[in-house]
Amino acid sequence: xxxxxxxxxxxxxxxxxxxxxxxxxxxxxxxxxxxxxxxxxxxxxxxxxxxxxxxxxxxxxxxxxxxxxxxxxxxxxxxxxxxxxxxxxxxxxxxxxxxxxxxxxxxxxxxxxxxxxxxxxxxxxxxxxxxxxxxxxxxxxxxxxxxxxxxxxxxxxxxxxxxxxxxxxxxxxxxxxxxxxxxxxxxxxxxxxxxxxxxxxxxxxxxxxxxxxxxxxxxxxxxxxxxxxxxxxxxxxxxxxxxxxxxxxxxxxxxxxxxxxxxxxxxxxxxxxxxxxxxxxxxxxxxxxxxxxxxxxxxxxxxxxxxxxxxxxxxxxxxxxxxxxxxxxxxxxxxxxxxxxxxxxxxxxxxxxxxxxxxxxxxxxxxxxxxxxxxxxxxxxxxxxxxxxxxxxxxxxxxxxxxxxxxxxxxxxxxxxxxxxxxxxxxxxxxxxxxxxxxxxxxxxxxxxxxxxxxxxxxxxxxxxxxxxxxxxxxxxxxxxxxxxxxxxxxxxxxxxxxxxxxxxxxxxxxxxxxxxxxxxxxxxxxxxxxxxxxxxxxxxxxxxxxxxxxxxxxxxxxxxxxxxxxxxxxxxxxxxxxxxxxxxxxxxxxxxxxxxxxxxxxxxxxxxxxxxxxxxxxxxxxxxxxxxxxxxxxxxxxxxxxxxxxxxxxxxxxxxxxxxxxxxxxxxxxxxxxxxxxxxxxxxxxxxxxxxxxxxxxxxxxxxxxxxxxxxxxxxxxxxxxx
Numbered sequence: 131x132x133x134x135x136x137x138x139x140x141x142x143x144x145x146x147x148x149x150x151x152x153x154x155x156x157x158x159x160x161x162x163x164x165x166x167x168x169x170x171x172x173x174x175x176x177x178x179x180x181x182x183x184x185x186x187x188x189x190x191x192x193x194x195x196x197x198x199x200x201x202x203x204x205x206x207x208x209x210x211x212x213x214x215x216x217x218x219x220x221x222x223x224x225x226x227x228x229x230x231x232x233x234x235x236x237x238x239x240x241x242x243x244x245x246x247x248x249x250x251x252x253x254x255x256x257x258x259x260x261x262x263x264x265x266x267x268x269x270x271x272x273x274x275x276x277x278x279x280x281x282x283x284x285x286x287x288x289x290x291x292x293x294x295x296x297x298x299x300x301x302x303x304x305x306x307x308x309x310x311x312x313x314x315x316x317x318x319x320x321x322x323x324x325x326x327x328x329x330x331x332x333x334x335x336x337x338x339x340x341x342x343x344x345x346x347x348x349x350x351x352x353x354x355x356x357x358x359x360x361x362x363x364x365x366x367x368x369x370x371x372x373x374x375x376x377x378x379x380x381x382x383x384x385x386x387x388x389x390x391x392x393x394x395x396x397x398x399x400x401x402x403x404x405x406x407x408x409x410x411x412x413x414x415x416x417x418x419x420x421x422x423x424x425x426x427x428x429x430x431x432x433x434x435x436x437x438x439x440x441x442x443x444x445x446x447x448x449x450x451x452x453x454x455x456x457x458x459x460x461x462x463x464x465x466x467x468x469x470x471x472x473x474x475x476x477x478x479x480x481x482x483x484x485x486x487x488x489x490x491x492x493x494x495x496x497x498x499x500x501x502x503x504x505x506x507x508x509x510x511x512x513x514x515x516x517x518x519x520x521x522x523x524x525x526x527x528x529x530x531x532x533x534x535x536x537x538x539x540x541x542x543x544x545x546x547x548x549x550x551x552x553x554x555x556x557x558x559x560x561x562x563x564x565x566x567x568x569x570x571x572x573x574x575x576x577x578x579x580x581x582x583x584x585x586x587x588x589x590x591x592x593x594x595x596x597x598x599x600x601x602x603x604x605x606x607x608x609x610x611x612x613x614x615x616x617x618x619x620x621x622x623x624x625x626x627x628x629x630x631x632x633x634x635x636x637x638x639x640x641x642x643x644x645x646x647x648x649x650x651x652x653x654x655x656x657x658x659x660x661x662x663x664x665x666x667x668x669x670x671x672x673x674x675x676x677x678x679x680x681x682x683x684x685x686x687x688x689x690x691x692x693x694x695x696x697x698x699x700x701x702x703x704x705x706x707x708x709x710x711x712x713x714x715x716x717x718x719x720x721x722x723x724x725x726x727x728x729x730x731x732x733x734x735x736x737x738x739x740x741x742x743x744x745x746x747x748x749x750x751x752x753x754x755x756x757x758x759x760x761x762x763x764x765x766x767x768x769x770x771x772x773x774x775x776x777x778x779x780x781x782x783x784x785x786x787x788x789x790x791x792x793x794x795x796x797x798x799x800x801x802x803x804x805x806x807x808x809x810x811x812x813x814x815x816x817x818x819x820x821x822x823x824x825x826x827x828x829x830x831x832x833x834x835x836x837x838x839x840x841x842x843x844x845x846x847x848x849x850x851x852x853x854x
Contacts, residue, residue, distance in 0.1 A: 134840035137849065144853050147359070147460050150401065165414035167215065167291040169208055177207040189285050189473045192344050193325065194267050196285055201253030206538040208289060209251035212300035215291045219299050220251065221430060222259040222281040223308035225316045227603070227725050229615050231446045232306075235299060257283045259304065267728065269721025272311050279314055279603035281306050287443045288415050304442050312718055317618035323624035326711035330631035331492070331508075337638050337648070338504045340489065347624050348483045348491070349441035350604070351616045352432040353448065354423055354476035356464040357399060359854060362845040363462040368740050372733075373466035373613070374531070376741045376823065377749065379831040381473040381848035384426070391424045396854060398558050402459045406431075408449050415444045425473035426851040435483065435604075437625070440615040445478075460852070467611040468534035470847060475535035476612035480619050483604040484508070484627070494603045495554065503652050506557070507638075510659040511630035512605055513548060514559075516598050517666035518625040519707070520546035521687055521698035522810065523598070524609070526622040528695040528726060530733040530815075532611035537690065542597035542608045544695075545681045545688045547668040549596035555669055558660045561653070595672030621713065628711045634659075649754055692818055699723045727808035734815035735800075741823045742796050745789065748843040749830045753786050757835040782836050782837060789829035794824035 165172075171190070175183050182203045186192040212220065213677075216594075221233040238249040260282040281304035289302045306315035315317050322561065323348050331345035363369050388727040395403065401463040403420050416434035436444065449465060456463035468475035485491040492508045523546050527536070535541045550558065597609045603628050610619050634655060641651035665684040670677065678688055689695040698704060700723045708714035714722070732796045760779045799822045804814040834842060 134842065136365055136843070137845050140359070140365055140699055140845060141849060141853060143361045143749060144359045147398075150405075163408065164411045167293065167412040168414040169211060169289040170290075170414065173206075173211060174207070175328060177211060178203060182362060186285060193328070198253075198257070201257050201283075203253075205251045205253045205256040208300065208302075209249060209258065210423045211237065212291060212298075213249060215298055215300075217291055217298040217299070217300045221301050222261065222283075222301050222304045223301045223366045224261070224281050225442075225446060225615065225617065226306060227269070227316070227722075228267060228312060229316075230473075232261070232266070232449060233299075233301065234259070256302065266314060267725045268308075268314060269724035269728075271308055271314065271717060271721045279306060279308055284317060284439070286437070287440050290447075293409075293412070312715070312721075316442070316615050316621070317439070319365075319718075320442060320617045320624070322713045323621045323628065323711070326628040327484065327624040327631065330628050330635055331596060333381055333635035333639075334504075334507060335489070335492075335640075337635065340395070340670055343489065345484055345486055345492070347438035347620065347627075348435045348485065348604075349438040349483040349616060350433060350435040351441060351445050351610075352419075352430060352477075352479040352481070353445070354428060354430045354478065354612050355452065356425070356427050356466075356469050356476065357402065357429065357456060357461045357854060358427060358464065358850050360457065360460055360462050362850045362853075365845050366850075367744055368737075369462070369469065371463070371740055372737050374534075374737075375471065375847075375850075376737060376845060377827055377830045377834070378471060378847045379834045379852065381846070383848075385424050385473050385852075390422050390426045390428070393422045395420070395422060395429075396460065396544060398461075402455060403429075403431070405459065406455045409455060413444075413447060413451075415448055416823045417448075423474070423476075423654055425470070427470075427854060428474065428476065435481070438482075438616075438620045440617070442615060442620060445616050457726055464611040467529075467531045467613060470851065473849075473851070475541065477535065477541055477608060478612045478614065478627050480607040480614060480616050480623075481601070481604050482607060482620070482623055491603050493600075493605065503649070505653060506561070506596045506632075506656055507634055509600070509635050510553065510558075510656050511627060513634065513666060514659050514663045515623075515626035515630040515668055516546060516548050516628070517663035519622075519704075520666065521689065521695070521701075522622050522626065522704055522707075523607070523619070524687070524689045524697040525698040525726075526619045527609045527614065528612060528689075528692040529611060529614060530692060530730045531613055532609075533691050535611060536609060538758070543672045543677070543688070544609075544690050545672070545678065545686050546597050546609075546666070547672070547681070547686060548605075548666050549599035549669055550667055551600055551669065554600060555667060558664065559665070561656045562660045562664065564657070573661060596668070597672070607854075609794055621777065623710055625713050627707060629707055644704055647717045681759075691816065692726065696723055696726045696730075699726070725809050728810040731808065731811035734819050735811075738796060738800050738815075738819040742793060742800055743845075745793050745796075745826050745830060749833065750786070750793070752841045752843050753782065753789065753833045753837050756841050757782050759787060759838070763813065781831070785829045785832040785836065789826065789833065792822065792826035792829050796826050 140490065142253040171187060174186060178186070180303065182200045185197045185200045186204060189196045218239070219235040219237050221235045222233060223233045226232050238251055240248060240250055244250050284303045284305055287298060287303035292299045292301050305321065307318060308314055309824060310797050327347060328345040332343050335345065336344045366375065368374065407417050417431055418433040421430055427850060433444065452463045465476065467477070483491045483493045495505050496502045524544060536544045597607065599606045599608065607619055607623065610616065637655050638651050639655065642648060666686065681688060697721055705716050705719045708719055709716060757779065760782065764774040764776060764779060799818040802814065802818065805808050834846070
């Protein structure tokens, strides 16, 4: 079958596809099903003895040490609830350093002597599991032949039932550690960092008269993604194996008109969204917002704020759910940061705040920020943290896939800066000069249409080019990629905030002990921080050509690629920081660096081999066949005595020659012996594989615009992005 025939059949199948009808109705109304598959506090209160319930909630709400004596009672209640929900197996779900979710299923049922079986689930089984850890990335923390790893129940993240047409499973969120207690996952350091941040935030609050407050980090991650029909997806080996297209020329119409952005959601996509939301609601995931994004075929979902640990777990579960439900609707959900060249890529904006149920968010400025000293101290701590540890923030989002997105005019630049908005920037400017006496207030927006209401205006606009922007009651870290877990960035944010809050609390405590009045001590602290760290505040256009020059003058690093950013993880200051607050020891830090290098090299290595295979076996033969047909046509015309134009032959011959040369270069780079160190392989991927792939793609994309449509073997951008 010719390339065109394969593509035409895929298009026909897309057009003929009838998606399943989806709706919320009756007992399945969102309010009725929300959290129905979650072993929530409400479920525990009904099923657990009062003393056990109080013990568990004390751990969840106040960070009390988990009493091992309660485990048997919780396990028994959890088992009975799961069996009533149709579960036959349980799984300790953990988050290894692949960035994906891992689980091992075990049956509740065990045979007994009379030939029957009995459902059992003991407290020790709930608390600890032992999956094989030998094949997960570890960055040198363990030898490959050593298989023992442990999962430990995270009581702060509720268990849930994962439904599947082939059976339901009780899923128990856990940490994943080695025999020595070193973290082999993303959850363990996140929990450690939250504890450290909360401890020092409580010190600040105590100085403001709020004693014994448990502060937690909150996270509201926005998720961007693409949808393509699976007939196209399965016809593209690059999408199938690498998650992005390694070839493809821009369609005649892309996103230039911005007509897709916030446009009417296509019926098929809306059905998918409603189906995913139904599953998310069952799992207690508070999906709130859905809309079309800028690029054709691109969409976004945004949940409500949750505790950082729970938000990270829910994000992993959300991505799994999206992948599963998309297949049900005949589509593939793409989380790659840049699946299509020439149109916007996808991010995962991490909205960060901190607070608790009693005090609310500690990053809410109120109507008069200059009067709100407590808010200003926490905001100043953010400024100091981001300025001092900008390199770590950049490293927390570093990957081969995110390198395609960061710095483009669709995502924040690789230069880490903070946007405060006019109001807050003005307040801190006043503080730097001595004291803040006023704030720019809210105004009204006069639209000029009598029938429209007068609308209030915010005192500051939003800056979509800023990597770390204040958005009214939180900071939005816009650099994370759509495919990565939010646990990594949240761990970094929590840790650098722990350091800044520790610094602020220590300075204030020392000043008060020396006899300085509290208000004066606060003023002195704020003035010092904004004076020493104000260079990180930038309210301008992060896409402008002038900003990198200005940023360099300010001393702000521009870590453009993953290999520029990863060394930030193993600087002396970084390792001292994470060890001081008990988040990572030095071995764990080095492991993250090694894994980052390894994942970078592996990602690009797979892409290089794919580009070589597709270029050699699909694109080059199609181009040569087209060239041959032109040559035969010219020969036939000349034989008939007709003057033939050879320009079309010359036009296609040049990129074919370039493609052959590019493939030869890429083949040599793929086969090159570069040693066995992770750094050598990563540098080879950057310096040899990526340039060779770029050379091959340039020739192939030129050929796509020349080769007869009936011969072209791959679904095109125009087909994949617009036929859905």
